Amino acid sequence: MSVATWAEHEGVPVLRLRALEALGGVRAIFTGRRGGVSPRWGDGLNWSLSVGDRPEQVRENRRRTLAILGLDPGDAVMGGLVHGDRVVAVDNEPQGIRKPGGSGGAQAMPKSDGPGGDVQVIPNADGLITDRRGLALVITAADCVPVYLYDPVRRVIGMVHAGWRGTVAGIAAAAVRAMQAHYGCDPADIHAAIGPSIGPCCYEVDEPVAGPVRRHYGAQASALLRPATRDGRYMLDLWAANRLDLASAGVGQVYTAAVCTACQRDRLFSHRAEAGGAGRAAAIIVMC
Numbered sequence: 001m002s003v004a005t006w007a008e009h010e011g012v013p014v015l016r017l018r019a020l021e022a023l024g025g026v027r028a029i030f031t032g033r034r035g036g037v038s039p040r041w042g043d044g045l046n047w048s049l050s051v052g053d054r055p056e057q058v059r060e061n062r063r064r065t066l067a068i069l070g071l072d073p074g075d076a077v078m079g080g081l082v083h084g085d086r087v088v089a090v091d092n093e094p095q096g097i098r099k100p101g102g103s104g105g106a107q108a109m110p111k112s113d114g115p116g117g118d119v120q121v122i123p124n125a126d127g128l129i130t131d132r133r134g135l136a137l138v139i140t141a142a143d144c145v146p147v148y149l150y151d152p153v154r155r156v157i158g159m160v161h162a163g164w165r166g167t168v169a170g171i172a173a174a175a176v177r178a179m180q181a182h183y184g185c186d187p188a189d190i191h192a193a194i195g196p197s198i199g200p201c202c203y204e205v206d207e208p209v210a211g212p213v214r215r216h217y218g219a220q221a222s223a224l225l226r227p228a229t230r231d232g233r234y235m236l237d238l239w240a241a242n243r244l245d246l247a248s249a250g251v252g253q254v255y256t257a258a259v260c261t262a263c264q265r266d267r268l269f270s271h272r273a274e275a276g277g278a279g280r281a282a283a284i285i286v287m288c
C-alpha cells in the first residue's frame with residue numbers, strides 16, 4: 001500500500017495519507033494546487049492569506065478543502081507558523097487553548113467561526129495536538145515537511161510544521177512529548193507520517209543550513225547531508241532527519257510519503273521550484 005495516494009473529491013484533487021487512514025478513526029490529507037479559486041494559479045487551491053489572493057478567495061479554498069472531510073471552517077484550527085518548536089494542545093470544548101505544561105489553565109478564545117467564518121489561527125504554533133474528535137488540525141506548507149501524528153490507542157492526533165529550522169529545533173519530537181505529557185500517550189503507540197514536501201532529490205542547501213543540521217544530529221548528520229554537485233552545497237534529507245527525531249522520541253511507526261513537492265510542481269505547490277511564487281498547501285488531520 002502506498003503511504004499517500006491521490007483522490008479527487010468534487011473536482012478537488014488531494015493526497016490521502018492512506019497509511020494513517022488505514023488504522024481507522026482518522027482522516028489525513030494534503031492538498032494539491034488545483035480545484036480552488038485562486039486566479040494566480042488558474043484554479044489554484046491556495047491556503048495562505050499572504051501570497052496575493054483576496055481573503056474571500058482563500059476562505060473559499062479553505063471551505064472547499066474542509067468540505068471534503070465533511071467539515072466547516074469553524075471545525076478547524078491552523079498553526080500560526082513561525083518556524084519554531086512550540087506545540088499547542090487545542091481544546092475547543094469550550095473554545096479555548098492550553099499550552100502544554102502551562103499552569104495558567106484554559107485560556108478563553110473568542111469564537112471566530114460560524115457560517116461564512118474562517119479557520120481559527122493559533123498564534124506562534126508550529127505544532128498542534130488534540131484529543132477532540134471532529135476538530136481538524138491544519139498547517140500550511142509549500143516544501144516544508146508536514147508531520148502527521150496519530151495515537152489510535154489514546155485517540156490523540158498531532159500536526160507539525162517542520163521546515164529545516166523546525167526540524168533542527170526538534171519540533172517533531174516536541175510534539176510527541178506534548179502528546180505524552182498532555183494526553184498520556186505511549187510513544188510506541190504513535191504512528192507518524194511524513195507528508196509531501198521537498199525531497200533529498202531537490203533540497204540543495206548551503207553552510208548556514210548545514211551547520212545547524214550538524215549541530216543537531218552530530219555523527220548522524222553525514223547521512224542527511226549528501227554533497228551536491230556545486231562546491232560547498234549539500235542535498236538535505238529532511239524526511240530522514242524527521243525520521244531520526246521521531247525514532248529517538250520512541251515513535252512506534254513512521255511512514256514516509258516520499259512525494260517531493262519540487263519534483264511534482266505540476267500537481268503541488270513548491271516554494272523552491274516556483275522561485276517563491278507558490279501558493280500554500282494544507283496538511284490536515286482529523287479524528288472521526
Ligand SMILES: [Zn+2]
Pocket residue numbers: 198199200201202203260261262263
Ligand atoms: Zn525532488
